[in-house]
Amino acid sequence: MSIQTIEDTKVKAFPTPAKPAEVIAFTARARRRFDPLVIAGRLASALVPPVIVITLMLIVWQVACSSPTSSLPPPSQVWNEAYDLIAHPFFNNGPQDIGLAWRVLISLQRVAIGFGLAAIAGVALGALVGQSIWAMRGLDPVFQILRTVPPLAWLPLSLAAFRDSSPSALFVIFITSIWPIIINTAVGVRNIPQDYRNVARILRLNQFEFFVKIMVPAAAPYIFTGLRIGIGLSWLAIVAAEMLTGGVGIGFFIWDAWNSSRLPDIIVALAYIGVTGFCLDRLVAGLGAFVTRGATAK
Amino acid sequence: MTAYLKLDHIDKSFARGSQVSEVLKDIRLTIDKGEFVSIIGHSGCGKSTLLNLIAGLTKVSAGAVLLEDKEVDSPGPERAVVFQNHSLLPWLTVYENINLAVSKVFGRTKSKAERHDWIMRNLDLVQMAHARDKRPAEISGGMKQRVGIARALAMEPKILLLDEPFGALDALTRAHLQDAVMDIHSRLGSTTIMITHDVDEAVLLSDRIVMMTNGPAATIGEVLAVPLARPRRRVELSSDRTFLRCREAVLKFLYERHRFVEAAE
Numbered sequence: 001m002s003i004q005t006i007e008d009t010k011v012k013a014f015p016t017p018a019k020p021a022e023v024i025a026f027t028a029r030a031r032r033r034f035d036p037l038v039i040a041g042r043l044a045s046a047l048v049p050p051v052i053v054i055t056l057m058l059i060v061w062q063v064a065c066s067s068p069t070s071s072l073p074p075p076s077q078v079w080n081e082a083y084d085l086i087a088h089p090f091f092n093n094g095p096q097d098i099g100l101a102w103r104v105l106i107s108l109q110r111v112a113i114g115f116g117l118a119a120i121a122g123v124a125l126g127a128l129v130g131q132s133i134w135a136m137r138g139l140d141p142v143f144q145i146l147r148t149v150p151p152l153a154w155l156p157l158s159l160a161a162f163r164d165s166s167p168s169a170l171f172v173i174f175i176t177s178i179w180p181i182i183i184n185t186a187v188g189v190r191n192i193p194q195d196y197r198n199v200a201r202i203l204r205l206n207q208f209e210f211f212v213k214i215m216v217p218a219a220a221p222y223i224f225t226g227l228r229i230g231i232g233l234s235w236l237a238i239v240a241a242e243m244l245t246g247g248v249g250i251g252f253f254i255w256d257a258w259n260s261s262r263l264p265d266i267i268v269a270l271a272y273i274g275v276t277g278f279c280l281d282r283l284v285a286g287l288g289a290f291v292t293r294g295a296t297a298k
Numbered sequence: 299m300t301a302y303l304k305l306d307h308i309d310k311s312f313a314r315g316s317q318v319s320e321v322l323k324d325i326r327l328t329i330d331k332g333e334f335v336s337i338i339g340h341s342g343c344g345k346s347t348l349l350n351l352i353a354g355l356t357k358v359s360a361g362a363v364l365l366e367d368k369e370v371d372s373p374g375p376e377r378a379v380v381f382q383n384h385s386l387l388p389w390l391t392v393y394e395n396i397n398l399a400v401s402k403v404f405g406r407t408k409s410k411a412e413r414h415d416w417i418m419r420n421l422d423l424v425q426m427a428h429a430r431d432k433r434p435a436e437i438s439g440g441m442k443q444r445v446g447i448a449r450a451l452a453m454e455p456k457i458l459l460l461d462e463p464f465g466a467l468d469a470l471t472r473a474h475l476q477d478a479v480m481d482i483h484s485r486l487g488s489t490t491i492m493i494t495h496d497v498d499e500a501v502l503l504s505d506r507i508v509m510m511t512n513g514p515a516a517t518i519g520e521v522l523a524v525p526l527a528r529p530r531r532r533v534e535l536s537s538d539r540t541f542l543r544c545r546e547a548v549l550k551f552l553y554e555r556h557r558f559v560e561a562a563e
Contacts, residue, residue: 195385198355201373203402203453213398217389292389 073263082264098248100272107238107249108276110166114173115234119227122178126185126226127215136186147179151237155244165245169238176237177230184229188222189215217292224288231284235277250276301328301364302489303352303457308361310347321347323515325361327508329457332487336500338548339510340558345493348510349461352491353379365456375403378450382462384442386434386449393417393430396449403453420452421445423482440471444478451482460492464499472496473532476503484528497552501544502532509551512558519556522547 058075065074079086089101129136129143154175158168196218200210216223242251250269257265308325311318321344329335337345350356352363354373362369370377386395396417404413421427424444434442443463450458460479464472480503483490494500500507504524511519524544526535535541552558 193385195381195383196387198373198379198381199385199387201355202353202377202379203375203399204373205402209402214387217387220389 073267078264078267080264081262082268085265085268096248100250100253100269103248103250103253103269104272104276106247107242107251108280110169110242110249111173111231111234111238111280114170114238115177115231117170118174118178118230118234119181121174122181122226122230123185123216123223125178126182126223127189127211127219129182130186130189130219131215140186143179143182146175147183151176151233152240152244155241159245165247169241169245169247169249172237172241173234177234180229180233181223181226184222184226185219188219191222192218220292221288224284224292228281228284228288231280232277235273235280239273302331302333302366303329303491304364304367305348305352306362306364308348308351308363309359310344310351310356311359320515321513322351323517325518327518327521329489329491331489334483334490334492334503334505335508336492336494336504336506337508337510338494338497338500338552339516340512340552340556341495343510343513343516345495345510346461349379349459349491349493352457353377353459355379375399375453376456377459378453378455378457379459379461380443380446380450380463382465384434384439384446386442386445388434391431391433392421392426392437392445395434395445396420396452399449400452417452420448423451423485424448424478438471440467440475443467443475447475447479447482451486451488456489458488458490460490462493462495465495472499477532479503480528480530497545497548500548501526501541502530502535507544507548509548509556511556520551522551 062074062076064070065072066076073081084091085100089099091099092102125139129139151172154172155168158171158175159165162168162171192215196214200214205213238249239251239254242249243255246252250273254266254269257263257269305325305327308322309320310322311320313319325348327335337348339345347356351358352370354363354370354377357371364370365377386392387398390398397413400408400413400417404416408416418427418430421430424447426441426444426448429437429441429445434445437445447463463479464475467475476499479490482488483503492500492503501524507522507524508518509520509522510516522544524540526538526540526544
């Protein structure tokens, strides 16, 4: 085969020497600048509005509750009467007289165990339901019904089954937080692109390798959505469960305070619970963002 | 001598409820070792289905795919696929993506250091060693496809299957990658089957071009041998008489004898 050359004076082509393939694109990485003024401005814009709102709320609350006949204490009274609780979260004066931070930690410990078990079981069950059409057909209706049962409705049954308040509280946390984990994991697994499955099939990954190397990372954004909802629910459940089961958790503290009419203490405890719940949510969200970095990008 | 890869009277039909649609009918083709074969046809003619059958990702309805006289009916690394949309795992770096394949295929036969060398050799082959620690989202489409090719080559496949590998790329990047594939083919002599809808690409790269008729029940209409010497240079070939004649033959097949008619519902 001879290469034909065309004699054409009008068209002139200059063949460039064959080059090795070049880098086609560089990803530009913008350097972040640390300008103290800009940072201060951002901080102010993030902090000033909530501070204003909270101040206004406190003023309204103070005005509304300052009459002597008011059934709820105003913020000034909360501050005066519950000062010990606010200022010393870590005091320890014996088995039932401990600071609120200790109580929160005890409740958190319960949540950690119950939620940890729910996370493991939930991801495993969710993977099964997402992967197998028959498991889904069989289990999904059951999940859909059970997940609507309120946390505390499980408590009598678990008290009867475990005959002890502590495992019952754990069970309530487990059963409350597992549903969103199962359902979100299943959706995530069902949404794994066929291409990734094909890659796994060509490499002949076994079930375990597929689970660890493809399924979990591919479904991670969904799994973490489920975990985030789950941890919120388990924090809701623990406070309610502790009110009924007793012990030294933050939930029982509220119940105890109510029984001895210490309303300011209850209000302080509510603030603790809210802040802790917020931190838990942010913790799981942050963990999710860290673990799934890159996983969602195409 | 028996053929390296033999497609023996393959039929493929998909059943949806009671409706059965016949996609491929009586596909017969033999491919020799080291050959570069393109499969070309209008969209919807079942090219990709045919590739999936060879890969084992889809099962044949009748007939058989024989690789070295052994029937294949499930996917495996000896028939590596380069997917149209690269299919790199986004949570792994370029190196880790290839390592996933290499440690699975050579986990028992190669030591860790040997596997590392093998990964780097394949990355060098597609000139992507510089991006080994990047994630797929951080590199361009052409680079992703290079990594996809490196991953497939790293499995040391008996047959390399390319599923419209350059379809999603711009024309210049595509030309770069075609040259890279030609270069790799000449160096490794890998048996390659490529799905394409680009006539120039098919003529430039292939030893033979398999032209598919339109579906339903598509089959091989014609097989054209491309008698061009290698190495081939695209610029010189653009005025080569043999090249132009091959190109014309494919164009005539696609646009005169088997014109694409939108299926009327």
